[in-house]
Amino acid sequence: MSRKVVNELFQWLVALVLAAAIVIPIRVYVLQPYRVYMTSMVPTLEPGDIVIGLKSTIVGNGIERGDIVIVGGAFSNGELYVKRVIGLPGETISINDGEVYINGQKLEEPWLPADEGFNSSGELSEVKLGENQYFVLGDNRFASRDSRSFGPVTKQDIKAKVVLRIFPLDKIRSF
Template identity: 30%
Template sequence: MKSKRIMKEIFDWGRTLIFAVLLSILISGFIVQPSIISEASMEPTLVGQDSFHDDKVGDRVMIFKSVYILGNAPKYGDIVIIDSRVDRERTFMDEIIDNPLIKRIMRENNDRHFWIKRVIGEAGDFLEFKEGTVYRNDAALVEDYIKEAMIGDFESVLVPENHVFVMGDNRNMSRDSREIGPVPTENVVGKVLFRFYPFDKISKY
């Protein structure tokens, strides 16, 4: 009798644990997900960690995964997470495999293709670079968020339907649409909601 009670308790705990794991996968994969900024491409807006300087800790941000899944299109100024593999179609399985909990269980780290950038152009926009300034539909952009003036140039581009053009705020240290071209909206996997660490820099985006 006692052994049956113990087995029932083990079964109940196991069922609760499985439910908790599945719920965590659902929340972090499709709703909200914390993330550490690991690159310098969005500085000074968001600071990336530096493996060579222990005192430079990457900002912690909360990402809303569902905002674009629910049909909302990325807008000008949105700080977004993109899958830079624009030559392949993202599937539902990508959302599962890219889940932080799944990656930890599988001991895989394939985050290199996830980039954090700012939306500069939407579908139908004509973007060009003239005399050190980015122009959108012949209007100069006022970009008080960039770290420094951009060195170099990029070819003028008409953003296709269902695509966005993204760039990092640290223009001279960023891989973005200047390299890979306009990004399919299905490759925009989340929007940065707010920075929650460091505590003295908490801010909403």
């Protein structure tokens, strides 16, 4: 091999090593890609969508009502779910005639489309959240396994906060 070819190969090798040194730590410690499989977040997210989550170690205490999160724990048998944060630590949640109430006040949910049947029609007696607990629901309340069935999730159950939909390309958006 000529010196020029060896030099070119060496430069490519250095570029690949540098790229890996940057991408791998970001993937392991900062960002989590996730493919949506279920219909529980329709119309916000559809099956097949790919989202990017900011890992909970980076988000810290930055979880707010309305955030979309990736959750998983003993309740999910190793699966990860995408849900919306509805209740925050210390709050009392109830559902009456399909309307969500936080500490007795009706929750306005601008993320749900008006009059398209995404509100649940059920009831939920009061659930008091502990200091480290969150109440999560899917936007498609009729087709969602969420805190109504498996109870509140803990901060440790929140794996990432969804910040970006990257696929399909015509629906790229930040959250």
